[in-house]
Amino acid sequence: MTSQGLPAVIEAVEAPRTPKTVKGGRKWGDLLLRIAAGLVLLYLFVPIFVIILFSFNHPAGKFNYSWQGFTLDNWAHPFKYPALTEALKLSLNVAAVSTAIALVLGTLVAIALVRQRFRGSTAVDTFLVLPLTAPEVVMGAALLTLFLDFNWAAGYTTIVVAHIAFEISFIAMTVRARMRGFDWTLEDASMDLGASPTRTFFKVTLPLIVPGIVAAAMLSFALSLDDFIITYFVSGSTVTYPLYVNAAVKAAVPPQINVLATAILVISLILLAAGTLYRRKRIDV
């Protein structure tokens, strides 16, 4: 039994997809739809414009609340508050690591739940919703007690561990949304053609659910970056970005916070744009 047909299946799955545009259609409805979408996108960015603007503000006091005047000083000294920069780096690190691990755990669960009904799948279903419902302040304290019982020092590890715990459910649900309606016969075809289940998984199943995984990763990353209360309890004296900002804001709001936030946005935007251009090139060639 050869696997001659298998490459064809894999190719079909990995082939660049034709752009999804809908032919014809009612022009007005289409236009309205695009305008609505554009407005929502604008809505998402309204505070961002303010944040970017205020990164150029020149307050005389420590609070960056009212517009005083334009200056490039803040951009000249973006790392003026080392604690802020360190906290940001730490949070990015924690978000990346915890997301990576939670992705594996959560995706596996999602696939298992969709692919076949097995005994206990409803129970697992329900169970996965629970972490989403638990209020952070009590869970944070309970987790801290747990870590203390294990004799773990509160710090980087405990933060990552705690983040993974609440990310799993988010990831599982997002990947699931992608997988409903998945054509499992593709897997059959692949295995009929001689591929091992593992190869099938990596070459056929996974590529098709990648958008779900990417979306889940993005959500999980954003969640981790923003988490305050649970992180507060389990962090010991380690300071993450939200912890720093929440604490600092009571005493001062240096424009450097805006500067760093804008910098992240700009860098991400550049990366995104580069990625898009690259894909265009690939398709054209």
Place this chain on the structure above:
Amino acid sequence: MAGAATSNRQRSKFAPYLMILPALAYLGIFFVVPFFSLARTSLSSSGGSVFLPTLTFSWEFGNYFDAFSHFRDQIIRSFSYALVATLVCLLLAFPLAYVIAFKAGRYKNLILGLVILPFFVTFLIRTIAWKTILADDGWVVSALNAIGLLPSEGRLLSTSWAVIGGLIYNWIIFMILPLYVSLEKIDPRLLEASKDLYSTAPRSFRKVILPLAMPGVLAGSMLVFIPASGDFINADYLGSTQTTMIGNVIQKQFLVVKDYPAAAALSLVLMSIILVGVLLYTRALGTEDLV
């Protein structure tokens, strides 16, 4: 690929158990154990020192009754806010997710990235920015007042609408992304076919798109509604004395009043109500599974 073709292949009996094992084991330790201690606390009575109370487990169901009766207003309010926020998120997210999925072509990933970017700026900074925009004397509020859209209070901040607005803004990506991933896998030829079949766009939407997008709707609504009900930080910054949510109460009971059994009981009440709501919702939507 269209349709939900299920496999007839005899699958390994153990595969699913193996796949769920890592996540379950992980959550078993880092969620279930703390959760049990929470449940235990909720049924205890506290005594002894104020700051390091000894909790004696005594099947103190009274804690639950107290939670319900003292804080019924906040419970109802939290769920109302969360419900409104979820609905609005759905309404706003759908057009955007749809356009990205079907009309964005090669800019799909770029726009998706744009959508998530604002959420890499922390909550507090976004909220401060909104407070700047919606300040009582700012031009947004003044304009609205001139038109007469604002009720007697004449302000947007420190109202329930500000809190709901905060909930919407901060949780909307959890609606956009799941909607997008579930829309994106719909074959566009289906849409064309449905347009031929159904003469009007709304019908084609109701009969074809919506059912196919249902997994995304389900996931999105849960990922918004659940955290929003337990939220406290939006009410803290954007709310007034009349808009406290159950999350704020739990926070206060736990940190300031230090009534740990009460805080725990309230938490469990919150969790149970959400769970029941979610189960009913899923049943109503007609999908057998939650996740």
Place this chain on the structure above:
Amino acid sequence: MPSKNFEAIDPQLAARLAANRTSRRRFIGGGAAAAAGLALGGTFLAACGSDSGQSGQTTTPQDSGPASGTLRISNWPLYMADGFVADFQKASGITVDYKEDFNDNEQWFAKVKEPLARKQDIGADLAVPTTFMMIRLHQLGWLNDISDSGVPNKKNIRPDLLEASVDPGRKYSAPYMSGLVGLAYNKAATGRDIKTIDDMWDPAFKGKVSMFSDTQDGLGMIMMSQGGSVEKPTTESVQKAVDLVKEQKDKGQIRRFTGNDYADDLAAGNIAVAQAYSGDVVQLQADNPDLHFIVPESGGTTFVDTMVIPYTTQNQKAAEAWMDYVYDRANYAKLIAFVQYVPVLSDMTDELNKIDPDLASNPLVNPPKETLDKVKGWAALDDQQTQEFNTAYAAVTGD
């Protein structure tokens, strides 16, 4: 954990100091706060006294030799002058791991009480809780004593603070910074000057008043306006204040209960009258001259943040060396120049004048006697009182 590495005094800051735009505070003269806290009955002192015997063991006993090693500090954010930590490191040879993770007393307590109860390290050799929290830590037996030999500069502390009833002789707490709790108002929003607590309840300000959610900071001035006393608080006087607040809240007079997060509302004019901390207003005034800070006519309260050494500390001597360094008047003046709260040391005028004469003449940094006579510090409360008062007030703020 990376240690904080401050640069030398920021040129921008130095420029601002020279620019005279920010108003500075004056060093508290002496009188009034001395009267504060004298009254507490012997019971409290006895209770405190018996507990202090319980000071725990340091994990690295250092009996001889100068202080060395690493010092981990947990302080409020932006409560430190640029370059101060670096200068200390140079002068003492001690490496400082400086963290700004102390953002709220009760939250911090909720986080550290489990480890401390188990005698586990909390990641800090020195922390800076507010007085009420310091009292609680002491009553739980979680603080080390501060030796007089380790901190000879202790004598520089203002006499009223040095002999305060909450810790006479400052055996286990070292004041760091103090401040006034009063009313801030936006004159453009109010149209007039605010002078009394009754002004807060002016119907013209409906929905534009904010109060502290912290029991002591929020109720203190209210109680004083009703004839009560924070030095001898009773259930009745507290409840009377709580009832008044509830009444105003139900009327819609109070917009929000805040922690430190009233500043942006005040700056934007969303709030016309806010309970505020003097240091915040100094900062806001720099950008908004319409903002004013007053101590209400019937009186206000003070807060004092104190340096303490938890009994799980790993470097007692270094912590004491830090305190000694802070208490040197020249060094402390640098702190005041940056933080702009009210100094805890006596006779700061000369040092402040050397850095910036405006500092010495700012009434919010160096309040005149009339102001000082009007402010009082809360007495040390025992567990029961704390619980009772907190619960009473939480019923109004958390509702």
